[in-house]
Amino acid sequence: MSDDAAEAQLTVGEAAARLGVTVRTLHHWDEVGLAGPSSRSATGYRLYTSADLERLRRIVVYRELGLGLDAIRALLDDPDSDVVASLRAQRADLRARVERLTALDGDLALMIDAHERGPLLDPAQQTALFGSEWDPRWPAQARRRYGATTQWQQFAERSARRDAAEWEVIAQSTRELDHELAAAMRSGVAPGSPEAQALVERHREVFSAYFPITRSMQVCLARRYEADPAFAAHYARLEPGLASWFRLLVDASARAHGIDPETATWE
Template identity: 65%
Template sequence: MGPMPDTTDADAHADAEGLTVGQVAARLDVTVRALHHWDEIGLARPSLRTSAGYRLYTAGDLERLHRIVVYREIGLGLDRIRAVLDDPATDVPDALRAQRAQVAERIERLKRLDTGLERMIEAHERGLLLTVEQQAAVFGPRWDPSWPAEARQRYGDTPQWRQYAERSAARGPREWQAVADAVAGLDRELGEAMDAGVTPGSDRAGRLVGRHREVFAAYFPLTRQMQVCLARMYEADPAYAAHYDTVRPGLAGWFRRLVDADARAHGIDPDTATWE
């Protein structure tokens, strides 16, 4: 709240002949509509009228209006302002203390909002809001801390990156550990299913493909068409293929066939699937 305006000249002028609604609105930086409303509800009525019926405010009226503006600026509602100004039973310091407590609560909410906005900005720019040490602890020694920056460079303009950033902004080490555990659990399930001879198109294969979409949703929602593209990238990209080979040799190719079969079962041609 800024300093109180210097009203000496205005008050002298008001004492002499009164100020119009427009003049008061300009001096107090309020709207004419607000002044009319305060007049209509009896909160601040002009004491004088011209012969033509126009409102004129006296110095006393201006003093009351200044107090209204100050109280309104600190957040008091009009009914509460009326009580502070007119009700002798109102304890003004107590009313102001209560308002100050509400302001303090609002400041804390704004601080939390500011922190959330800062994290959201960082998540859009960095992807993963963990230190290098935290990343190693969560994702293991094979994790390369340069991967998030590479992903940002490659996918930063996509809707999926924005969805990922929104999820990332709300996560700390504990939440990311839960994601990492779910991914590791899925890898174990896939390895065990491959050992058991699960074939593309089987019921168990369909459940595994669905489980993959469910786990992957921790990053962003994955459609079946997108899943086809992703599974083919797992097989074609050396880094992804090497990861899945550590689970079971040839796992990426085997999983790609499961995904292709599931896509066909849902009317999707894997050979023409696109990222949508």
């Protein structure tokens, strides 16, 4: 028996296997009138002929090229349809999708890199932007400690979108805030005063560039500034006792907003 003869009596399951599609797909194409069997068995089962298979093969090819069923129907059945023009249009659309996917691939690469190492800057750039006290190893250490947290994920997502110029704006804002705090302490700004409240809000605004910081989280940060030797030394170089003074400002602000600093948590 020739191959064509064998094809002339293919059941729907055999036809689906031959074409590499599902039986459900062939049923759907039959139901919408795109391609159906030319005959039925004595018991009513679909039987596909060689001509049926040829039409189905063309449909499969056009579907793989991304054409919709209505467009395929027009190409197969409309004598006035311009096949070349339709394929050129589909190719143009495919090229546009390739460009979008290429751009997405680049974005994903940046996101992966940012999740792994934080700011997408080399060590020299980091030191130039964040100052001589900055240790380029800190982001990697932070990832090992906080990599599973929502805040690290938010930080990485923002880092993936930032270039050196944008990091410079953030670093400059941080430096300005440090000097504002030192000047306020020297001038005797008291915890709970309007000036102190403004500084606390300014701190939340500046550091929320890394990830969103709630008032409760801010209390935890202020406590760390005071307790961590590296942070305490940084603020002491600006003004002795600055970390402890700032912690008092944050505590007073938290109380004014109904938060008990003694029970504040990182949330």
